[in-house]
Amino acid sequence: MWVALAADAGYHSEANLKQLAERGIAAWICDNHYRSRDPRYARQAKHKTTPDTLWDKSAKENKTRCFRPQDFQLAEDHSHCLCPAGKRLYANGSNCTIGGRHAIKFCGAERDCLPCERRSQCLRKPDTTKTRQVAFFMGKRDGTQSHTERMKARIDSDTGKRMIAARFATVEPVFGNLRHNKRLTRFTLRGRQKVDAQWKLWCMMHNIEKLAHHGYAG
Known part of the structure; x- marks a missing residue:
């Protein structure tokens, strides 16, 4: 009998995934950003603004969030990335190590960042910071993937999407x-x-x- 474990993001941690892997348990555990990678949820924001007949579930106004690395488009050859405004950020560190992980760093040009109308969405301190910098993590430095990275690939697969979707049929x-x-x-x-x-x-x-x-x- 085949047994599989599916759980939400509250159970997603490197320690939990490591234990499951060591015990040989087939598992699909969401991370906090899996919906942003799945095109099926591209229009989910509209449901947050739909009013409820008994109680208002519309999205509350929150503090403006700065653009995150996933909002930037990394080129296939890793030579540059594009910001949400369509401007090119240039590599300023292709062989960096951050927290034991291989990272590629990019920095925007002053000619693009300084006059940009989206500075307040991109920089935490737009009045004192000239350009935006962003880093993309490419895996652990020793060449092995973390359990979190392997789980992301499993969740994003066709089988993973079916397993996660099956969780919605619950009470x-x-x-x-x-x-x-x-x-x-x-x-x-x-x-x-x-x-x-x-x-x-x-x-x-x-x-x-x-x-x-x-x-x-x-």
């Missing part, structure tokens, strides 16, 4: 919706029969909402 989203979105943190009635009836009413509301969101209403 956890129902509990999350009722507890977090609908704020069902406790029952207001007492007795098994009354609590059972109250729980079924909340579940009925959950199902009706799903039907309405999928276009069955009206």
Whole structure:
């Protein structure tokens, strides 16, 4: 009998992945950025701004986040990378070691960075920092991949995508919706029969909402 383990990003750590590998357990454990690498989730942001009929789930305004390395496009020959504004950053360190990992560093040109309208999104201190620098990690310096890097490749494979998608067919989203979105943190009635009836009413509301969101209403 084949047994596989699938888990969310809360269980993703180098130590956990190492233990699974040493025990020979087939596992697919998401990292925090796996959705950004999967084109199936490219339009997921639109759901965060869809209002709920009972409680507003729209995205709250957060502090502006600077562009991260994954927002930059690395050239195939690693000679340069392109920033979100389409400007070229030039290599200023192709054989660096950071935390035991091989890294390639790039730096923008002042003629591009100084007049750029997206400086506030790219630099933490745009008033004092002239150009943007970014580093891409290419693996461990000794030539072996970390367990995290191997798991990313496994998650991004066709099999990995199917395994992760299979996790969505669980009851956890129902509990999350009722507890977090609908704020069902406790029952207001007492007795098994009354609590059972109250729980079924909340579940009925959950199902009706799903039907309405999928276009069955009206």
